[in-house]
Amino acid sequence: MTSTSTPLNTLEDPRVASALDRMFRHAEQDEATSSRVREERPQGSAPLGPQERADANAEVYMPISAQGGRLLYNLIRASRPATVVEFGTSFGISTLYLAAAVRDNGTGRVISTELSAAKAATARRTFAETGLDDLITVLEGDARDTLATVADSADFVLLDGWKDLCLPVLRLLEPRLAPGTLVVADDVDLEDLAPYLSYVRDPQNGYQSVTFPVEDGMEISCRL
Secondary structure, eight states: OOOOOOOOOGGGSHHHHHHHHHHHHHHTTHHHHHHHHHHHSOTTOOOOOHHHHHHHTTTOOOOOOHHHHHHHHHHHHHHOOSEEEEEOOTTSHHHHHHHHHHHHHTSOEEEEEESOHHHHHHHHHHHHHHTOGGGEEEEESOHHHHGGGOOSOOSEEEEOSOGGGHHHHHHHHGGGOOTTOEEEEEOTTSGGGHHHHHHHTOGGGSEEEEEEOSTTOEEEEEEO
16 A cells, blocks of 8 residues: 655645635725725826835735635746745735745745835735745845846746836846746736736737736736
8 A cells, every 4th residue: 555645835834724715804905905005195196106005005015816826826836936026015915825836945045125115014024924934035125126136037026016116026027037937917907007018918028928818817927
């Protein structure tokens, strides 16, 4: 009789599952919190810059969906990247899915970026509580600056920060994208992501791209 063992899945670790459940429950208040943030701004105010937007939305989770998280987990398990780069940590929901896959692959690390100091601090505490902090580095500040200091290749990229900055961040990372690298962007229905989508959907720019219909849509692009 041959014995079998259950495959490792860090997403089932009680610490990780509990953290994700807690954060998804808090994220259910995002609409109300975002409405309050908008109402608190004086009418006729000038548009906010990236840092001001991050500070104003320091209580808003803006998470990927659980289905989107599992998709990311599967993609990383399959592609086995050495370095995962994430634009937009927020409170760390997506980062936990990324790091869980890296843990289960037995190799790799996650480099994430966050403009909000408050969110970065909370995310780091969560990563420590889940036992995944040894795999995650959170770069605090504007990703266009912080990622410019990272010399390693970007072997898998998740773009889920401010949508109008997804294309500039991608262009910054492009010299470090080897052929076959997957780049995923969340929320394809948001207007601010349109320039990014136009770019990756044009084969002349070196990508083969497909929209995956999960929640608000994820654009999965392969570097050619």
